[in-house]
Amino acid sequence: MKNSIAPRRAAAGSAARRGTLVGWLFVLPALIAYAAFVIYPLLTGVQYSFYRWNGVGASEWVGFANYIRVFTDSTLLGSIRNAFVLIAFFTVIPVAAGLVLATLIRSMRPGFFSSASQTILFLPQIIPLAAAGIAWSWMYAQTGAVNQILNAIGLGFLARPWLGDFQTALPAVGLIGSWVLTGLCAVLFLTGIGKIDQALYEAVRLDGASWWREFITVTIPGLRQEIAVLVTLTVIAALSSFDIIYTTTLGGPGRATLVPGISIYRIGFTQSEVGLASAFGIVLMLLVLACVLPIQRLARAGTK
Incomplete structure (x- = not known):
């Protein structure tokens, strides 16, 4: 019996190794x-960030000087601040509006109006x-048209x-982002609501809960993963x-709508400071990770 088991185990191990190899080949x-x-490109960007280089001539090692400049230059810090302001328009408004719109569309009868609303x-x-x-x-x-x-x-x-107004340029640009992203949020939330057990809604309605109570106690908890994905995106x-x-603005008027992406483009392609542009790009990547990773961790903690 033992003699017959050993070859089987060897064959199973060999098949598993072949399967792993095939998987890696794919x-x-x-x-x-x-x-x-x-x-x-990421490793190359990290390398360039420690040099002063115009992209053509000889490069000069400057260590962390480019990173120090990123955190001490008021223009670059202002572009980062503008990007964080845009989070209110690109994240808060679309996610909140998408939740409400998805709930309203879900409450409609399936038909032409519901399908047309999703398409629009x-x-x-x-x-x-x-x-x-x-x-x-x-x-x-x-x-x-607006005026x-x-x-x-x-x-x-x-x-x-x-x-062209210093006070309204950034909110105006942010509203464009809200307009673009609200539809994505609404459609993904509609898909998520469809996966929530309808028995939960029926139980809440039998208890006489209002639409708002139903929204808070059933819909939002059921869409925790979708909310995490959309907030991340x-x-x-x-x-x-x-x-x-x-x-729309190229970062103007003045620096009212300047964001890191535009700053990196200007520094790298207009001012030919490839090292500084690379350093700012690395800083931007770290900022994105610093914002996104806690969101993902909270989402995973909420599912346990």
């Missing part, structure tokens, strides 16, 4: 692409961000060049924003 092309387009909400996500930025810059202009609507409803005193979108800013 994964290998993706690993090579990831190493070539993510790992290698998701439509901005399909439009390229550059195109969305150009379209909204037209609407925000002095004679654009025309304000004049039509008797609020003409509020009309202004929204993207939208925070990353806010901190790494580039397309919308570039096509």
Whole structure:
């Protein structure tokens, strides 16, 4: 009996090893692409961040001087502050609005209106961000649709060049991000609500709970994972924003809408300070990780 078990174990171990090898062979092309387009550029960026280099001539070792400049330059720190302000528009507004819209659409009868609502909400996500930025810059202009609507409803005193005003430029750009991301949040929340056990809703309704109570006690706890995913995606979108800013304001007026992505672009391609741009890029990556990792940890703790 023992003699027959040993060959079986050996055969099973050999099959497992072959299966592991086959699995790695399937994964290998993706690993090579990831190493070539993510790992290698990241390591190269870390290397460049310790040098003063214009991208063409000889480089000069400066140690941590580029990182010190990132944390002492008021312009660069201001761009980081603007990126954190955008989190309110790219994360808080879309996630909150998406939750409410998904709940309202879910309460409708399945049909044309429900399907059309989902399609219209998701439509901005399909439009390229550059195109969305150009379209909204037209609407925000002095004679654009936004000011025309304000004049039509008797609020003409509020009309202004929204993207040219130091006070309104950043919120105006942030609202474009809110418009783009709200549809994604609503559609993902709709999918998540569909997976919640309907018996929970029926039990709450039998207890005479209001719509708000049902929303707080059943819907939000059931969407914990979806909320974590969307908060992660939208925070990353806010901190790494580039397309919308570039096509609408280029960081202006002045530095009112300057964000790290635009700063890195200017430093690297306009000022030819590749080392400083690399250092700022590494700092931005660490900021993103510092914001995202706690969110993921809280989401995992909530599921235990």
